Amino acid sequence: MFDNKERTEIKDLGEFGLIEHLTKAIELQAPSSIKGIGDDAAVLDFGNKKTLISTDLLLEGVHFDLRYVPLRHLGYKAVQVNLSDIYAMNGTASQITFSIGLSSKFPLEAVEEIYEGALYACKKYNVDLIGGDTSASKQGLVISVTSIGYADEEAIAYRSGAQEGDLICVSGDLGGAYVGLQLLEREKQIYLENPSIQPDLEGKDYIIERQLKPEARKDIVELLAENSIKPTAMMDVSDGLSAELLHICKASDKGCKLFEDKIPLDPMTYETAREFGLDPTVCALNGGEDYELLFTIPQSDYDKIKGNMDITVIGYVTEAAAGCSMISKSGNVYPLTAQGWNAFQG
Amino acid sequence: MFDNKERTEIKDLGEFGLIEHLTKAIELQAPSSIKGIGDDAAVLDFGNKKTLISTDLLLEGVHFDLRYVPLRHLGYKAVQVNLSDIYAMNGTASQITFSIGLSSKFPLEAVEEIYEGALYACKKYNVDLIGGDTSASKQGLVISVTSIGYADEEAIAYRSGAQEGDLICVSGDLGGAYVGLQLLEREKQIYLENPSIQPDLEGKDYIIERQLKPEARKDIVELLAENSIKPTAMMDVSDGLSAELLHICKASDKGCKLFEDKIPLDPMTYETAREFGLDPTVCALNGGEDYELLFTIPQSDYDKIKGNMDITVIGYVTEAAAGCSMISKSGNVYPLTAQGWNAFQG
Known part of the structure; x- marks a missing residue:
């Protein structure tokens, strides 16, 4: 679906190059985000609040069908679905990690679209993207999102x-x-x-x-x-x-x-x-x-x-x-x- | 590889049944683990420490080859690789989320082995498994791990x-x-x-x-x-x-x-x-x-x-x-x- 347009091969960038390319424009906004992408782990500060964590795995052919899901929407939805779990605890979502596994049929432009959708969701919901993993996949597209949030102990709705x-x-x-x-x-x-x-x-x-x-x-x-x-x-x-x-x-x-x-x-x-x-x-x-x-x-x-x-x-x-x-x-x-x-x- | 032994089809359990089956023996140990598996999100309490988050995606055929990687080792290694990022910040790992996507060629016994390996690593490193996602996959085996830890601000090594x-x-x-x-x-x-x-x-x-x-x-x-x-x-x-x-x-x-x-x-x-x-x-x-x-x-x-x-x-x-x-x-x-x-x- 990208063959007739601009096409940049991901292998030419390599994993580090790809991560750098995708994340260079990210600015941390949440007060609890001390350090985001670029080290072994992100660093967060939740003061006296309780921390909330939720994670989802989205797999091509099971959770989405690329024949009718635009990639931007896919990135957007992957984030929403996961933030929803934090709100369902009556908490405030503040950060996500966003990982993608993708086969060589996807050019850089495709990953950019997924990422754009994810970042658009983050911006709209005041959430920082603070980490992730980007990898080749022998099979289809794989997206894994973990969201992090906080709440006062007495507010948490189990x-x-x-x-x-x-x-x-x-x-x-x-x-x-x-x-x-x-x-x-x-x-x-x-x-x-x-x-x-x-x-x-x-x-x-x-x-x-x-x-x-x-x-x-x-x-x-x-x-x-x-x-x-x-x-x-x-x-x-x-x-x-x-x-x-x-x-x-x-x-x-x-x-x-x-x-x-x-x-x-x-x-x-x-x-x-x-x-x-x-x-x-x-x-x-x-x-x-x-x-x-x-x-x-x-x-x-x-x-x-x-x-x-x-x-x-x-x-x-x-x-x-x-x-x-x-x-x-x-x-x-x-x-x-x-x-x-x-x-x-x- | 499981065809001649006991074989329980995962579809007979369903997603909820599978998660319940795999996680029923889990007991939270870390003082910061307030609520683990079983709600929309896990709840953690890090007091005045800084929270550390890291995530990895492991894909069959890219990160591991099931022809020589025993499933227990795979679960074990998936956790170790991720905890390693928390230690690399000079922090203490305290929780992980562990997600698996797998095709129908894997019976329940296979997932149990992966999980056993993961839980063995958790036990050995005093880490709680507090969440995850378990899903069918149209293609190969997918494992996503997010680890959570903590450190005093002045101890963190960037x-x-x-x-x-x-x-x-x-x-x-x-x-x-x-x-x-x-x-x-x-x-x-x-x-x-x-x-x-x-x-x-x-x-x-x-x-x-x-x-x-x-x-x-x-x-x-x-x-x-x-x-x-x-x-x-x-x-x-x-x-x-x-x-x-x-x-x-x-x-x-x-x-x-x-x-x-x-x-x-x-x-x-x-x-x-x-x-x-x-x-x-x-x-x-x-x-x-x-x-x-x-x-x-x-x-x-x-x-x-x-x-x-x-x-x-x-x-x-x-x-x-x-x-x-x-x-x-x-x-x-x-x-x-x-x-x-x-x-x-x-």
């Missing part, structure tokens, strides 16, 4: 703190990233069968963006702090609402009641799911990759969030013995099951 | 602090890992040509171990502290003595004189290099993967290390204008060049 009677809340809307993926997959198949047909994604910007360029919900963490809300439990929705809710209930030794008619769905998600013959609720429950925040709050905090368009109460926490279930639009009760994405399945 | 007149020291001996690799490569070729021939590695344990099971030099960091030595600059020798020394000189804006006859070589390294028609000095200069510590100290600290068998003074730091050179055994002067390993080359 999965395990949900209490009976707590309200279950979710930010934004769900299912869009999954439906966007179906759309991209369909257009890919059409393209593979007939490369002269242009992809038909008109009017579908929102769900395509949900898939290709998700945003970690730093704003929700800030909003909760501004309103003096400490979530009793919190996670990000990476594997689907159902799987995450079950995680919280299991870790908290609680049950839950979820209301189908409360699950926030964007109209475009709803319509496109229907076009594909999919149940929009199932897309929200099992689709994943929305990177919204799922959290529980005491009922006494309800007044603080009730006017907020970006937070929806979707159910409440029960005792463990009551199990985890969803009340459907027609009033039936269904047990929640974890059908989260299994990367090891075929 | 690459940039070498002063004119400082002594250049190195721990242990050099070149062994590279010569060990040549031996393994030769036996692999013989095996590929005639699988009935058993590998002939007798009497070569030391250099094979240098390649397959390197040890990060935590003991040297402790020894320096016990003797109240603060290295003015320090790095670990991962890309070869020459490349690392040039890094220190460049970062410190200094030059250096290295004495060939002072470079510590194990007799087995020397003899085996000769067998292969290689110059043992070149193996030490450009071989890499020894994971010894290369550091500079003021001349006034010489008395503190001179009796130590495990530390060798190999040269001294000069002004930048003098350049970086090696005085050969015959008294000739050669400029040092970075021929460190270029993973992007062919």
Whole structure:
């Protein structure tokens, strides 16, 4: 895909040259970043805060398909996905390390695009890129991101703190990233069968963006702090609402009641799911990759969030013995099951 | 390689099941580990110390060859290589995250072996495994390790602090890992040509171990502290003595004189290099993967290390204008060049 344009071979730069080339414009911004790239390890200072660490591995053909993921978006998403885990602890992300393994089919320009996307995400979220590793790969493209953040001890929201009677809340809307993926997959198949047909994604910007360029919900963490809300439990929705809710209930030794008619769905998600013959609720429950925040709050905090368009109460926490279930639009009760994405399945 | 033994398919466990299975026996030991695996991010507390972070990506066919690297050793080495960067800052390693991407050709037993090796290294070095990511891979085996450590601000040894007149020291001996690799490569070729021939590695344990099971030099960091030595600059020798020394000189804006006859070589390294028609000095200069510590100290600290068998003074730091050179055994002067390993080359 780069063969007709400028093409600089990475082997001509070498590993040190490549790292130097990619990182020369990086300026550290976070007060906790003492030393970034350029030594054996980065040096960070978190004073009296607790340090948060999260890591993700993204592999070509498993987590992304380069036939429809632009490289800039890939770099951007790789960072967002990882920052999301820090926000899901109710913390502030402050640094990342960003490693790339890539085969010789990629010229320097391709790595630059991935890096540009990553750095754009860093800049937007006030995060420093402080280290990484860059290597040849015999196979496909490999990206590994580790994010580092901090929080006051009393602010940290674990999965395990949900209490009976707590309200279950979710930010934004769900299912869009999954439906966007179906759309991209369909257009890919059409393209593979007939490369002269242009992809038909008109009017579908929102769900395509949900898939290709998700945003970690730093704003929700800030909003909760501004309103003096400490979530009793919190996670990000990476594997689907159902799987995450079950995680919280299991870790908290609680049950839950979820209301189908409360699950926030964007109209475009709803319509496109229907076009594909999919149940929009199932897309929200099992689709994943929305990177919204799922959290529980005491009922006494309800007044603080009730006017907020970006937070929806979707159910409440029960005792463990009551199990985890969803009340459907027609009033039936269904047990929640974890059908989260299994990367090891075929 | 696992087909005739017990074989549990990873897809039957799923990602969550796999992580739970692999991590259930992990107990956190480091005082700074507040929360490890099992939430969106790990939580660490470094009090008033500075936090150190380093990361490495290891890819099948580039960094290791499964035809001669046992999986336990691979897990062990992946951790050592990364901890080595923390020690190279004169810090104490305290946690790692450990991520694996692997194709369906690997059964659960294979992942368990990698993990066992990693956990054995953690235990030996008093390091907690606090997170990671486990994913299917369409291609080969991918391992990503991030290590976290701490140090007092005044103890941190950057690459940039070498002063004119400082002594250049190195721990242990050099070149062994590279010569060990040549031996393994030769036996692999013989095996590929005639699988009935058993590998002939007798009497070569030391250099094979240098390649397959390197040890990060935590003991040297402790020894320096016990003797109240603060290295003015320090790095670990991962890309070869020459490349690392040039890094220190460049970062410190200094030059250096290295004495060939002072470079510590194990007799087995020397003899085996000769067998292969290689110059043992070149193996030490450009071989890499020894994971010894290369550091500079003021001349006034010489008395503190001179009796130590495990530390060798190999040269001294000069002004930048003098350049970086090696005085050969015959008294000739050669400029040092970075021929460190270029993973992007062919």
